[in-house]
Amino acid sequence: MNAATMTDAGLDLSGWMRQPLAEVEQALSRWVGAGAPVQLGEAMRYAVLDGGKRLRPLLVLAACEAVGGLREAAVRAACAVELIHAYSLVHDDMPCMDNDVLRRGKPTVHVQFGEAGALLAGDALQALAFELIAPADDEQAQIPAAMQARLCSLLARAAGARGMAGGQAIDLASVGLQLSEDQLRQMHRLKTGALLEGSVLMGAACGPADETARTALAAYGAALGLAFQVVDDILDVVADSATLGKTAGKDAANDKPTYVALMGLDGARAYADRLAGEAHAALARCGLADTRALAALADQVIRRSH
């Protein structure tokens, strides 16, 4: 065990992550683009494979472990949330949105496959997310129907107009506007928070969890989701493009409201720490036996440098 990877939560996070990451990568590689027309399949795989920190899948699997849930369901749910995240990046990068040409150090999907190709790849990735969660009979998956239905409900809610897509719409409408902290928080709660919180809830939905546990895990997910965005805003200011793997300083250049603009750099950092504290407090009251992976992931979100 490497002391450098040992977290406050008392878990070797790098060690813990190895198995879930391998499972998710293997599953994504098997499923993404399978049976698709050639060009579409290539664009889908380009958008998803070989990149990304897989934070959302890790949250699903950590939450599933915390509730002692069904691994097969969690791996499907983990891939599904990652596909929703990946499709949102593909569409977000398009010229009519952020017009970004670099993502994870590679040309963005529309640069590589054309705008129409990127549009369709994103659309197909969203559909695939729901396909994974509700496998057809011939896939012989052993996931109870009630679990499939609940996962579909949680994912659709997190991805849609009252979740991620809604947050993007608010973001779009707020360029150049002076938002209050409340408005900014509401925007991010939807734009990035909904899917991060959804990841935790989906993991919890893969096993038995009482109302107390679900409520606490939702609070954990909400705090973590907001912290993630605050750190993102900080990194957009302090990191360079090479470290980020995407264009730095975009927010200020695009006149987007950010936590750093609102609170200053030190204020944003203090806020991120406070949110981390909230996440840990939520885990402390969830009543589940082993939440070390969830705790360590929260710490990692705050400490990440890219």
Next chain:
Amino acid sequence: MNAATMTDAGLDLSGWMRQPLAEVEQALSRWVGAGAPVQLGEAMRYAVLDGGKRLRPLLVLAACEAVGGLREAAVRAACAVELIHAYSLVHDDMPCMDNDVLRRGKPTVHVQFGEAGALLAGDALQALAFELIAPADDEQAQIPAAMQARLCSLLARAAGARGMAGGQAIDLASVGLQLSEDQLRQMHRLKTGALLEGSVLMGAACGPADETARTALAAYGAALGLAFQVVDDILDVVADSATLGKTAGKDAANDKPTYVALMGLDGARAYADRLAGEAHAALARCGLADTRALAALADQVIRRSH
């Protein structure tokens, strides 16, 4: 009863349609854009409400009636397939795809709400489709979990890379190419056929249907889906834009492969008739008591003038 609306199938289709159409419009009006940020909700409603023949919802409800299925589930499924259809039109009309400015006689969504607005509205409509099928606990819907899971599976498959999105990708890649009849059929089987066939299967999934019935209904849906596209190609040549409510002659102008280009006008018409025959033959062997609405819908598809 109006003799003009009496079909070969022995059903007053206009009379039959009245109730399902009212239910679907009411449900769509209640659900689309609810809880969404203002601009996003407006774009979603603009894309879906007050327009469209609702063929797919009618197929869902007719198939549900044929199997004596659960109406509440079928209305949700009917709205869901319409949302998938609507989102595909929104994205299809965008400048990077067909660049169309007119749809159902109105400016297209990106003309009205901007490209980014159209992109997000389409994305949110797809998510909403799955949200409707798997209602959250607080909606107090009475749909068995196994039915929700099966509907999610069917819809995702029909919408994704092995269905509608896949067909659009083939369409995109085939502009300016000479396709064989087999290739053209495969493209349309995915692009429009998958969702039409999926509508029938989803309706059937709302009730008990044995393997014989499901297989026959799938064959009905496949024949109807293909016939729909053949008729679409015919109308693109013979109808004017005012009648169509969209720009006529686009296929030839865009150098897209069509059945008319491949078979000539008379050949395409004969093919549409043959497919109608196949649809009726499939209904004759499905073993279900009342398939008159499905039969009448097949006739309507062949006879429609816009």
